[in-house]
Amino acid sequence: MIEAVSWIGLIMLLIVTGLETDLELIISRAKSATYTALGGIIIPFAMGVALGYVLPGQFLANDGQRLVFSLFIGTALSISAIPVIAKVLIDMGMMHRDVGQITIASGMLNDTIGWVMLALVASLARTGSEQALGAAGVTLVWLVIILGVSFTLGPRLTEWLFRWVDATLGSDDLTKTTVVMILALGVGTITHYLGLEAVLGAFIVGVLVGQVRRFDSSARHTFEVISLGIFAPIFFATAGLRVDLTTWADPVVMLAGITVLAVAIAGKFIGSFIGARAAGLSTWEGIAMGSGLNARGALELIVATVGLSIGVLTTTMYTIIVTVAIVTSLIAPPLLRLSLSRIELSADEVDRLEREELERQSFLGGVIRVLLPTQCSVDSQLAAQLLGHIARNREIEITSMYVDTDGTEPSGTPLVRRIKRVVDGFGVSDTVQSDGGANTQQVYEQSEDCLDLIDAQIDIPNKQLRNIVRTAETTVSESVLDEVSDSYDLVALGADGQLEYSPDEPLFGMAIDNLVQATPCPILIAVSNMSQTTKTLPELSIQRILLPTIGTEYSRRAAEISFEVATAYDATVEITHIVNRSQLGDLYMSGTDRSISEAIDLAESIVDREAEIGQTMGVNVRTNVSVGTKPERTLIERATINETDLIVLGSEVRPGSRRAFFGHRVEYIVKNAPCPVLVICSKQSYQ
Template sequence: MEAIDPIGHHELLLVIVQLTLLLLVARVLSEAFSSIGQPAVVGELLAGVVLGPSLLGLVVPSVYESVFAVSESQFHLLEIISWIGLIMLLVVTGLETDIDLIVSKGRTAVILSLGGIVVPFSTGFALGWVLPAPFIAAPDQRLVFSLFIATAMSISAIPVIAKVLIELGAIRRDIGQLILAAGMVDDTIGWILLATVAGLARTGVVDLSSALTTVLSVLVFLGLAFVVGRPLVAGAIRWVDNVLGSDTALLSTLMIFALAAGAITQYLGLEAILGAFVVGVLVGQVKRFTYQLRHAFETITLSIFAPLFFAIAGLRMDLVALADPAVLGVGLVVLAVACFGKFAGIMGVSGLAGLSRWEGVTIGGGMNARGAMEIIVATIGLGLGILTTNMYSIIVMVAIATSLMAPAIMRWSIPKIEMREEERTRLEREQYLQESFVNSLTRILLPTQGGADTQYAARLIGSLIRTLDVELDLLCVNPADESRRTRERAGFPGWLRPGHYARGGDESSETVPTPTGSDEIGRVFSRVETRLGEQDRQPRRLTRRTDASVSNAILEEVNVGYDLVVLGERSLGGYPGEPLYSETVDRVVQRTPCPAMVVSTPYSMDRVPDRIDEPIRRILLPTVGTLSSRHAAELAFTIAAEESALVEVVHVVDRPQSNDQFAADPNLSSEIEVGGRIVDREAELGRQLGAKVVTTVAVSDDPGAKLVEIARRNGTDVIVMGSNTRPISGRAFLGPNVEHVIQNAPCPVAVLSSL
């Protein structure tokens, strides 16, 4: 096989110059239109018109002819870039598509799509039947021509609609999702019609078998995508995140799936955009593909590839051909029929679909955009000999004009659509999920030696992740030197350091032997896994042997890429300046690159392990209104919703101390009012997450002692707190109130250090 010659120097230079000019003009015009309150996509579409034969070809014909009036093979290089942009734009659309919402509105979407197909198809067919013969490439095939015009009038431009909805911030609204759903059904039917008409043009007879094959291909592809593709995509994303753990690897995986699916649908004659859209939908349902990754992909697409796609589509527009009065007159008639057909079809069924007038106007305006989809249809018609050059220019003009009309109509009508309470609640929850600490968790590390503290930590983590798509890894670290002294210096979780005593002066706490053999390590893992309860996925078991400190081994593992490390460890400190925890836990909390949660239990749980499994009926949640308190609140509410527990949100106002016994009590009404707002805000979040919540605002000159008192009085089962780690004298200091609670609470305490 002979080596393929590389692209020529001039051809490569030309395509680079073309892309430079297209992107430059598209971005300049998009920013200009954005600055006057118009969607950027309008400027991007006009960029191609400006650089095409309509303007540059008239004003500076020599420049146009040398740069853009090129051979078909040269222009195909631009088309490849355009298709990559189109595929990426459809992936973005899929990522923003709520498939559950669309399914819930499936009946409405089908009604709208039928209205958006039947009426435009009928009016388009009638138009094709009466158009003058000079506009028909083969006057003896008027039936084929009329069917083709009808099909062209029925198409909508999902990429244009999606871009406008994204720019208007309406793609997540019910109306945006409904437009996308109806548009996808609309286009699917449109492509089936196109396949049928194309078959008719090639053979001269209606090819029903081709139409049936297309319908069957769509159904089979969608069925396999959601039955087989969904777990395949989810598994691949999780594997890449676990093994490679980089954003670039995840973004590459997304594009590989999109291109592969696009190749499959293109092979089936369904167009590559369908496969790309479906991949976007599937990946959008995988929690591992975070909001930050979506935003990164969307930024790349909307800033580079989408502008190029729209600008290249505009290059096909030739206003010169419309200078002929006859061509212009027919063009205006075709444009009027196209707009009337879509609006009449959508408005005619919007009432039947239970939509308001403004919703009908918005959907009609959106689905009226034809964009590149109609340009593709026109190109196919020209290649099949169905359209004349003039008719091709008219259809391209309609595609551009309707795409320019859609943003203005939707910008005008969307603000007039009243947001329902159900929709407002959904959008607020989506906003919370984007910013949520708990929802951002994808990987959690739980180091363990099998003690009661770690087992109770597993109990809490099990309730936390049961409804989340989270990978949990259990880690057991063994030092190379198995002597007790070495193990104690290493500071394993669950061990007392020499010379220190348990809370309350109890010196007889149970120590957990360091597991050495595989059987013992297996039993350690089993004890922890039992406390996790039923989970969709079993945790991974990781065993590490180290010659260095245990903390180094844990930190090395954390650095692989975890979102939370959970440590089970009781308080050891009892003297001022002494660390609360063992050297291992203290060092991990200080140096971990991710949030850390330390769970401490009373020593009685060592002696009576069954207490670990006692129901969690009441959770105490101290809060001071900081971000770390909010993160701890999310943990508490998520656990409470799973355990059907009551969360008591408490804010303690710190009463200023005074040495003057005759001084009047300070007026703390403003502080109490602020505390009330703090607990009410957290309580609202708890109710959104499905937890039962009560609130308390107390005043004390010793907030830590007050929290312990409340926990004892109300029979609290576990305390969940947020705190910031502050390095003091080489140890992690969580604040005097937090440390007092950890040392004196009558129940387990979980402290989250997330900042």
């Protein structure tokens, strides 16, 4: 039983390794990574095979398997450990440096080739050396088929599966973890049946799932906690139980072990160094590659475990390989630290790192799933158009949700409705999903027409779109909130022409007010300021965007939205700050009396800071700082005079007595703007 559980831990470790394999990174560093990886595989593999032929016969599990034994030793010495390398790079802050990315990409490619080699050698071991040529041919054919299907149809099928799971079973982290394990065990079973190792199937699943944005950092963290906190220790403990340290007392074993260790270190270092230099990297970069890729870590234990289980390795040889894994993992980090400290930053690398740091800190960088509840008002169409431009380059997924309000009650208990939703989901290809009730032909046609219109306004690839229909059991707000709880990062709403002009009433009507107060994620509200009798919103022509800012986090989020929209339309963004002459203390630092000149200096630093982000994105940015007693009126006048096409406001939802309150200035601008307005609401203070 312990052995079975340890194999589950082994499979989970391979999934984690696959999750860390970034195909885009490998492609982006293709030349350097390929040269380094090939050098780090070919030379240690050749040295390992040669070593396998000269080792005494006592290390062979079967006298008739010298060829397979030698191939296995070569494969074992070719493996590298990404987790060890990544840990050192993270600790030194070098993960996003050029040399760090090339090292990781090389390690990923190295391991990918290594697992393929392991699958081939394991297949040969099972069939025997006598049929080696024929077995190798059959294995290669199946390997090509498996890899071909995995990396052509695999990404689409995996993406579809997670979309279906989100839509029918929910998107919590444990559900996603279960799906990954089912996939890994299923594909691993197929690869094992075909004569390839089950670990290859688990690794392939890890790579494919790692490319799915719905399997986000939270789900990945949950999977790693379960894997590394429960199952991996059982695997390591079981691997340790097989080690027989008393064998080192034999002089022959001692000499053989030292020789294997020396060949492993020298072969990997020389091969990686030569490959890096051939790719045009510097001497110290080559030393860094040779040092980092020398770490074997847990992956060497996996190879050793497979070798022992298929009868290629004896306990003695298994002990030697485990020792190699431990020693190389200990010496690689200090050598890598030493070499990395000698590598200087280039100007291009400095620029790239600054851009990546901005992206990591950005609001939109963390937005993966957006919910757009709609009944196809012109305001909702405005939100759809602008969301489409934002999502197109960022591969954000948008779920358009049509809520039926005909009052038809869904039949059955909540459990029955949930089961029906799962069953119905199998027959739906991400177009319309009915959640019970509202089954009349008229409602169906209305929802179809509406969602088709919204899809046309969003205008992004189908893989980024999901359409759902829900029946409002009580209120529209509650139906939307029920869906929002399904791990969305942003909710986009159309004001739907429901602006209220009474200070005691919600600005956007009661339904939106309830959503704003209860939704846990940021909200984008679109106000078209157009006649609600308009059926189809024409394509917007946005040339000028006005962005008021006061330098807060929600102002920064509004700035990001502005710059993304401006990029799509090639528009100019005017970043403006109005210094309120009568409320300087309230605006900047409560209880402090600032002079006008000091306030202007501070305002200029605020708009310049926002402008830097836009300029980094290639947006045409203008800045403006002025002084007035009514900033909201000054902004409306400026928007009118400059013929502004869009105003983007950031706001923090503030506690109010009976409604969500965005601030007097935001409400004034929304009600009086001569053009469409977007309001980006944060929720930090309203809890």
